[in-house]
Amino acid sequence: MPPSPPDRATPKGDDSLLIVLHHDATEADLAHVVQRLRDIGADAHVSRGRTRTIISAVGDRIRIQQLPWEAFPGVERTVPVLKPFKFVSREFQSGDSVVQVGGVDVGGGHVTVMAGPCAVESRDQLFRAASAVKKAGAAILRGDAFKPRTSPYSFQGLEEEGLMLLAEAREEFEMPFIAEVLDPRTVELVAQYADMIRIGARNMANFTLLAEVGKQDKPVMLKRGMNATIEEWLHAAEYVYKEGNHQVVLCERGIRTFEDQTRNTLDISAVPVVQRLSHLPIIVDPSHSGGRRDLVAPLTRAAIAVGADGVLIDVHPAPETALVDGAQAILPSEFEVLMDEVRALAAALGRDVIG
Ligand code: PEP
Ligand code: MN
16 A cells, blocks of 8 residues: 555645744754744744754744744744745845855855856866966856756766866866756765856756755855746745755846847846845856857946846857857957956946955
8 A cells, every 4th residue: 555645734825934043043942943833733944054044934824923933942033924935035134145155255245257168178278268267367267067968969078077177277276166067966076076066047947956956065056047037046046045055146147038149138137136036146147148259248247237246257268169158258368358347347336356
């Protein structure tokens, strides 16, 4: 006989109260709150972050809010939240989150530039790109060892060898690196090497993968799916946050529209819209959105002007030989000029460029 389904209380609504524990709350304090929620028929979702534990209480709103949670030992405060994405909402946290990537801040009023090749192709290619972006002032190196390709016959990445080269470049050029993870089975491998793990547009709604990176102790960049609304994107971020990984950065990388002059349409308004809805940092990818080298500089300028916390830019020492995305990669010399513009624009807006 198949096992009988678990005993389920009446269906729960989405209404929720967040109960934030003091940083020094004990396990017993946590267990006490969870038990009281269960007693009144509510669900408790516990998110243990580095700095604090938050309990999301879902169930009968009136019954939950009637209890004097602030009087419970270990409870710092409660936040009633109506939005379906709770932890990542401004209602939950009014101040901006700052995410640390190997000692480099993302968010908090700075501009952080991440740059490098789309994919790691060889030691020589990676080191030439890394040396150039470092010299021009990028703070974080990008380079992927696992590539999501439209065709299964295209170059798929150097896998662990690529991660090892990136780790070598980190030492050589003293810059942390970000790399994409495609599959829950390689999350630990990528997290072991990278300073920040990236979920690409194609995997934004891969909830198993999101939950897996949510369990890692490494910052996560979550790109917007090309067909995703802002609300769907924030739900995806909630999947990561809820698992206890609170170091999440969003990245706008363009969406599919009827326009075919560009690969995707950069949704520049997503930046201020997200900043109203969420406390998470948001950066822009001017390379994968337009998909065209000539658009990288204008889109980067737009990103800084609109108030993004940074940019993610493809730079290749010889784009004509690139195994992936050569058409959108800019040359080191072009990147150098662009960095001057980024610094000038940021300064005009009272922001500093990290690096
Ligand atoms: C990338 O940054 O290399 C990439 C694959 O981007 P996206 O997931 O936005 O297409
Ligand atoms: Mn690419």
